[in-house]
Amino acid sequence: MKALVLLSDGRHPVSGRPAPAGTELQAIALARGLTEEVAGLYAGPDAAAARTALGHGLARLEHRRLPEGDDPLPSLAAAIAAAAPDLVLAGRRAGAGAQTGLVPYQLAEALGWPLVPDVVALTVADGVLEAVQALPKGARRRWRVKLPALVTVHPAAPVAASFAIGMARSGHVEDAPGIDAPQDGTALEERPYRPRPRLIASAAAGASAAERLKAATQSAGPGGRVMVDPTPEEAARAILEHLRALGVLKPAPGRD
Structure with missing residues (x-):
């Protein structure tokens, strides 16, 4: 063998x-x-x-x-x-x-x-x-x-x-x-990232036009913000605010 x-x-x-x-x-x-x-x-x-x-x-x-x-x-x-x-x-x-x-x-x-x-x-x-x-x-x-x-x-x-x-x-x-077999190089195009349109998945099939429009345009969750070189206190405060907005943490004392 x-x-x-x-x-x-x-x-x-x-x-x-x-x-x-x-x-x-x-x-x-x-x-x-x-x-x-x-x-x-x-x-x-x-x-x-x-x-x-x-x-x-x-x-x-x-x-x-x-x-x-x-x-x-x-x-x-x-x-x-x-x-x-x-x-x-x-x-x-x-x-x-x-x-x-x-x-x-x-x-x-x-x-x-x-x-x-x-x-x-x-x-x-x-x-x-x-x-x-x-x-x-x-x-x-x-x-x-x-x-x-x-x-x-x-x-x-x-x-x-x-x-x-x-x-x-x-x-x-x-x-x-060996047997010469040159390969044709594939042309590559580099383009900047562009967000793709969001699919309407949350609206039911029988929903009204207003409900379908809201499902297509509304944000998937609470928005955020970009912080460049924040201090540790500012970063911690922003994280806490974001977690409270998501409902992970209870609202801060003294707030409704």
């Missing part, structure tokens, strides 16, 4: 240095639980972060070189078709960049493979993959799909193996040109 793990150009959230995404390293651990023949695949300009994954259990890494900003999907699909793995694993989203999490789904659609998201455990028997999927509130669901298949790994999966310098040095990196 052959397993392939998709890697991204991840960055450490604090230092900003190249580092694989946590779920990608967990994917390597899940794959090694099924077979010793686990390879990595990365498509992009710089494979510094992907090379680090060699120390976590990858036997080799295939790097498809692409210019900065190119779409990696055609290169990934071509590399997978050439390698013909039984199972492809990926993290929930990339370790840096846009982090849309859509690449595994687009790749499964391009290959015509089934995809199981948010996997925490895997077993294979007689060409059938049995995957345990993580659901909200700790629930689990079991899937059985025919290989080849693609899965994404949930953070609740078993922890990744520790980094081993010996494995990192013995791992082999294969560089190959």
Whole structure:
């Protein structure tokens, strides 16, 4: 059985240095639980972060070189078709960049493979993959799909193996040109914030025109005021007045 793990150009959230995404390293651990023949695949300009994954259990890494900003999907699909793995694993989203999490789904659609998201455990028997999927509130669901298949790994999966310098040095990196696929940049327009008109939700369907107009124009609650650099006493007094206007506190003594 052959397993392939998709890697991204991840960055450490604090230092900003190249580092694989946590779920990608967990994917390597899940794959090694099924077979010793686990390879990595990365498509992009710089494979510094992907090379680090060699120390976590990858036997080799295939790097498809692409210019900065190119779409990696055609290169990934071509590399997978050439390698013909039984199972492809990926993290929930990339370790840096846009982090849309859509690449595994687009790749499964391009290959015509089934995809199981948010996997925490895997077993294979007689060409059938049995995957345990993580659901909200700790629930689990079991899937059985025919290989080849693609899965994404949930953070609740078993922890990744520790980094081993010996494995990192013995791992082999294969560089190959990717398929150029420039992406058209989406034009962005920046505009100042403008309040949207309020929907008429509080007036009943059979209300009069005056009641509907009042519901559309009246304030949702007591108004407030902007205070710039107030003294502590002024700020406290304004907060108390606002709470009394809301009815949270009782009126001040001596007031009706």
